[in-house]
Amino acid sequence: MSEEQAVLVDVADGVMTITLNRGKAKNAVNKAMAEGVAAAMDELDSNDDIRVGIITGADNTFCAGMDLKAFVTGELPMLPGRGFCGFVEAPPKKPLIAAVEGFALAGGLEVMISCDLIVAADNAKFGIPEVKRGLAAAAGGLVRLPKQVPPRLAMEMALTGDFIDSAKASEIGLINRVVPAGTALEGAKALAATISANGPLAVKLSKQVIVESGDWTADNMWANQQDIVNPVFTSEDAIEGATAFAEKRAPNWKGK
Structure with missing residues (x-):
């Protein structure tokens, strides 16, 4: 799959929308996607006409994490100095909002928590189930998540691999806003408009x-x-x- 297909970028009214566009693979991150996201983040920070970024997923799901099929062939969805998905180790200087429908799991949750603000559908699910596959949540789940939610809850998520829903995620302060299913991007754009109206x-x-x-x-x-x-x-x-x-x-x- 080409880089252009893996990531779609749209800019309107000072807001960049980055869409993870591998719907058939639940928007799992491969190297092409990482490269596409990295290029979009560079444009977000360098273009003075863009005030805020939004990252979302195609086909009513956010991101299921790393593309395991690509992983077993030796392909890693990481870039030097930028990390997983081309940005989790070097987020943009401008505000970035995650618009989450469906699942934000493993690397998908780590992409989400690398953003500054999170708008999620009321039926979304969140988790870092890497341990269930003999892996570790090394793209932020083990170091960034405990700074965003109570450490004991982060520990439970990391060691059990179990999911939480939007209600729980909101209760523990993981997400900013819960909106009806199918409206996460709309909600994120409304939040972005409020931010972009400011200095x-x-x-x-x-x-x-x-x-x-x-x-x-x-x-x-x-x-x-x-x-x-x-x-x-x-x-x-x-x-x-x-x-x-x-x-x-x-x-x-x-x-x-």
Whole structure:
């Protein structure tokens, strides 16, 4: 399957939608898909006209993980410096939303938790069942998931391989929004529209602080934050935002 078929990319109204497009294989990730996603992430970060990214799956499922048929032939769906699916070790600097229908399992869940926000259908299922295949959830399930949900629950998911549903995922804070089945992408686009209406520099640097501050201490967190966000307060967008508020109009952001 060619790279173009494995990943579909659409840009509209400042939002990039990346679709994992191997529906017959439950959108399992092979090398072509990893390469396609990596190229899309590069475009997301480098194109100033794009404010937010969404990643979703074709045919009413998100992603069933690594393509095991390709794996047994020696093909790995990873790229140097980027990891599984071309981005889990190097997520984009701009916001990325997962729109989840159906199953987000194994590497699929690891793709999902590499995103900043998650909108999921009410019938979606989540899990890291790698242990059931003699494998380990090494694309984020063992190191990223325990930082997003209570560690004991992450431990249970990792050691049992059992699935959880959207209600449980919402209860433990794994996902942001639960929507009716078939509307996850619609819900993600609504969330993306809200984000893209805000100052792009402020959004990007706010994400950076939240992502990086997990490793900061009480002694350095304020200084580290100021180093990152200072450009926001001296930006053209800050003046524009205040002016637009006073003039009761929508801001005309420049991203600088």
